[in-house]
Amino acid sequence: MLKELDPLLHSQLRLGVMSLLMSAESAEFVYLKEKTNSTAGNLSVQLDKLSEAGYITIEKSFNGKKPLTTCKVTKKGIKAFEEYVNTLRDYIKK
Amino acid sequence: MLKELDPLLHSQLRLGVMSLLMSAESAEFVYLKEKTNSTAGNLSVQLDKLSEAGYITIEKSFNGKKPLTTCKVTKKGIKAFEEYVNTLRDYIKK
DNA sequence: TATTTTGGTTTATTTTATAAACTACTTTAT
DNA sequence: ATAAAGTAGTTTATAAAATAAACCAAAATA
Numbered sequence: 001m002l003k004e005l006d007p008l009l010h011s012q013l014r015l016g017v018m019s020l021l022m023s024a025e026s027a028e029f030v031y032l033k034e035k036t037n038s039t040a041g042n043l044s045v046q047l048d049k050l051s052e053a054g055y056i057t058i059e060k061s062f063n064g065k066k067p068l069t070t071c072k073v074t075k076k077g078i079k080a081f082e083e084y085v086n087t088l089r090d091y092i093k094k
Numbered sequence: 095m096l097k098e099l100d101p102l103l104h105s106q107l108r109l110g111v112m113s114l115l116m117s118a119e120s121a122e123f124v125y126l127k128e129k130t131n132s133t134a135g136n137l138s139v140q141l142d143k144l145s146e147a148g149y150i151t152i153e154k155s156f157n158g159k160k161p162l163t164t165c166k167v168t169k170k171g172i173k174a175f176e177e178y179v180n181t182l183r184d185y186i187k188k
Numbered sequence: 189t190a191t192t193t194t195g196g197t198t199t200a201t202t203t204t205a206t207a208a209a210c211t212a213c214t215t216t217a218t
Numbered sequence: 219a220t221a222a223a224g225t226a227g228t229t230t231a232t233a234a235a236a237t238a239a240a241c242c243a244a245a246a247t248a
Contacts, residue, residue, distance in 0.1 A: 001128070001129055001130075001132055002110045002113070002129060002130055002131070003113075003230085004106065004131075007106075007203095007204090010104070010106060011204080011205075012098065012099050012104060012205095013205080013206095015185050016096045016185060017166075019096070019184075019185045019186065020096075029226070029227070030225085032229095033143050033226095033227095034095070035095055035096060036095075037095055037096070037098075038095055038166060038206095038224070039206075039207070039208095040225095040227055040228085041206075041207065041208075041209090041228075041229080041230095042205070042206055042207080043227090044226095044227065044228060044229085045205080045206090045228090045229090046205085046230075048228095060227095065213075065214065066213085066214075066225065066226065067212090067213085067225085067226055067227065068226085069226080069227075085186045085191095088182070088186065090113075091109050091113045092113065092178075092179045092182065101235090105236075106236090107236080107237095119233080123196070124194085124195070124196095127195095133237075133238070133239095134194095134195070134196055134197085135196085135197075135198080135199095135237075135238065135239075135240090136236070136237055136238075137196095138195095138196065138197060138198090139197090139198090139235095139236080139237090140236085142197095143235095154196095158245095159197070159244075159245065160194065160195065160244080160245075161195055161196065161243095161244085162195085163193090163195080163196075164221090190241075190247105190248090191247080191248075192245100192246080192247070192248090193244105193245080193246070193247085194243105194244085194245075194246085195242105195243095195244090195245100196241105196243090196244105197240105197241080197242075197243105197246100198239105198240085198241075198247100199238105199239085199240075199241090199243095200237105200238085200239075200240085201236105201237080201238075201239085202235100202236085202237075202238085203234105203235080203236070203237085204233100204234080204235070204236080205233085205234075205235085206232080206233075206234085207230105207231085207232075207233085208229105208230085208231075208232085209228105209229085209231085210222100210227105210228080210229075210230090210231100211226105211227085211228075211229090212225100212226090212227090212228105213224105213225085213226090213227105214223100214224080214225070214226100214248085215222100215223080215224070215225090216221105216222085216223075216224085217220100217221090217222075217223090218219100218220085218221080218222095
């Protein structure tokens with residue numbers, strides 16, 4: 001029987017964000033927006049969900065006078081991502 | 095930039111169905127229902143969507159007196175699945 | 189022969205994703 | 219100096235998707 005895929009990660013945008021964070025120490029809102037080709041609104045909502053779940057941390061600061069939102073994946077997030085990938089492999093391996 | 099994941103395949107249940115069909119010549123409704131641990135209603139709806147998209151064919155017949163729904167993946171479905179998997183690899187590789 | 193089970197479909201509800209509108213501030217052009 | 223446009227987001231509304239609930243017809247079981 002196929003196992004369930006963590007619904008928090010099985011979303012194109014949230015998975016994209018996590019994927020980027022998995023290989024980047026930290027990433028800024030604008031960078032994530034560009035790389036995932038998402039709208040600011042959608043990204044904002046999805047980052048909140050990941051943060052709510054404890055998969056990432058969000059830090060708001062300023063870059064000179066502009067607001068700066070910086071995200072990092074947490075240990076919990078890394079674990080969830082790895083589990084998700086393992087589960088997914090059952091779906092996509094031939 | 096991350097590419098978009100075929101939304102028709104990026105659904106746990108539809109992906110599960112496709113995954114099973116990719117390695118099974120054909121599969122019956124009841125088998126798919128068990129393997130994916132889905133409800134009949136949800137499965138029925140999702141099979142229709144895959145069929146609408148031309149990713150699978152659905153054949154309705156009888157097994158003695160009981161209705162029997164048999165599904166097969168099409169060439170188009172195989173191609174779509176393979177493309178999906180390739181795109182997905184960019185998301186889940188470290 | 190009433191009751192439950194099988195194999196589904198259809199419709200309604202909930203959840204999720206996306207888009208649109210808005211805020212607050214900054215930079216650029218006039 | 220000030221209007222217009224751009225940046226970096228958030229909030230709210232809408233559309234789409236997934237799921238659950240209700241239903242149907244026939245068959246098997248008690």
